[in-house]
Amino acid sequence: MITRKIFRAAHQITRETVARFPGASYAVTFAAALRGVYSENRMPILVEKINRIHGVQSAKLWEKHGFSRIYVDLEKFNGGRNWNGGRGHTAIIESGQVCLGRGEWAGAATYKWHENNDTLAKIQAVIG
Secondary structure (H helix, E strand, O other), X not given: OHHHHHHHHHHHHHHHHHHHXXXXXXXXXXXXXXXXXXXXXXXXXXXXXXXXXXXXXXXXXXXXXXXXXXXXXXXXXXXXXOHHHHOOEEEEEEOOEEEEOOOOOOOHHHHHHXXXXXXXXXXXXXXX
């Protein structure tokens, strides 16, 4: 669904540009518009992709004062329901790097599961 909105916005920008500048190449203008619209919508797309990774409980976008981060709560595989805030650990994505937040893993079983399934490496692969 997000892809559909990006393509529609890029086509709209292209149509307006080509109408304003006769003789402009639709294909070249569309490519430039698509790059621009995609870069503006990159973080929400990453959040959507990260949420699909097995072992991710939730991913949320934080934006404030021109800065943005993605907070990723990893699933918990041992302990009580509310132990460790109900999550296995929190990863923070900022400037293209995946870092673990403050706090502890919710037990050795949770740590081993995420280590064996390369959850953090999968998140890093998504963000590039």
